[in-house]
Amino acid sequence: MKKDIRYIYFDIDDTILDHKSAERAGLQDTHDNLEFLQPIPLQELWDVYHSNNKKLWKDYGAGRIDREFLEHSRFAWTLRDLGIETSNTTKMRQTYMQYYEDHWEWIPGAKEAMAVLSKQYSVGFLTNGFAEVQQKKAEKFGLFDLTENYIISENVGFMKPMPGIFEYATRMAEVQPEEILYVGDSFISDIEGGSAFGWKTAWFTNSQETSQTKKATITFDDFDLLVRAVDRNSES
Numbered sequence: 001m002k003k004d005i006r007y008i009y010f011d012i013d014d015t016i017l018d019h020k021s022a023e024r025a026g027l028q029d030t031h032d033n034l035e036f037l038q039p040i041p042l043q044e045l046w047d048v049y050h051s052n053n054k055k056l057w058k059d060y061g062a063g064r065i066d067r068e069f070l071e072h073s074r075f076a077w078t079l080r081d082l083g084i085e086t087s088n089t090t091k092m093r094q095t096y097m098q099y100y101e102d103h104w105e106w107i108p109g110a111k112e113a114m115a116v117l118s119k120q121y122s123v124g125f126l127t128n129g130f131a132e133v134q135q136k137k138a139e140k141f142g143l144f145d146l147t148e149n150y151i152i153s154e155n156v157g158f159m160k161p162m163p164g165i166f167e168y169a170t171r172m173a174e175v176q177p178e179e180i181l182y183v184g185d186s187f188i189s190d191i192e193g194g195s196a197f198g199w200k201t202a203w204f205t206n207s208q209e210t211s212q213t214k215k216a217t218i219t220f221d222d223f224d225l226l227v228r229a230v231d232r233n234s235e236s
């Protein structure tokens with residue numbers, strides 16, 4: 001017998017809030033406001049930062065480095081690779097974090113869909129990231145009004161897709177794993193991670209790659225579609 005959905009967890013970054021655009025706009029403002037970055041073309045700055053950031057997050061996720069090393073090195077390595085004095089690291093880090101925060105916005109349709117779904121289901125949030133940054137997002141967008149289950153990897157000690165964080169979130173939801181639907185954008189962290197723990201998954205993607213899409217219970221590229229798909233999934 002197929003179990004109905006009783007609980008919906010949402011990922012935060014690039015699922016309900018537009019992290020990628022905020023990151024890009026934050027870096028652009030940082031570039032435009034710090035004199036030592038201005039000789040560097042924006043695209044080059046973006047490419048170098050992005051490649052360092054990605055590598056460092058991977059190491060952080062695997063427990064090879066700590067948070068302070070990640071936060072410092074993503075700027076220090078970027079400056080080093082661009083031939084800029086790394087004594088500017090702290091200035092760049094602080095400037096970027098402020099601008100990044102200024103550009104946080106909803107993904108279109110996510111707020112409305114959550115308003116509908118949170119009337120029908122218990123909801124929670126499950127995010128990788130730094131505790132106080134993700135906490136600020138919850139405050140700014142009123143997410144604590146919807147739930148007490150706002151789960152941040154840094155507080156739990158495991159990052160998605162590690163089973164430990166899904167196990168913790170399942171306990172907090174007080175339902176069976178197969179009664180949870182996880183809405184997220186990352187195939188590896190959210191869809192593979194959630195389904196490996198027995199959760200249903202809703203993948204926010206444009207991907208047509210059937211070897212991947214068939215792993216998700218639902219795929220959607222528009223939040224109206226998610227609301228309708230959740231309804232159908234609960235009728236069966």
Ligand SMILES: [Mg+2]
Binds near residue numbers: 011012013015
């Ligand atoms: Mg995400």
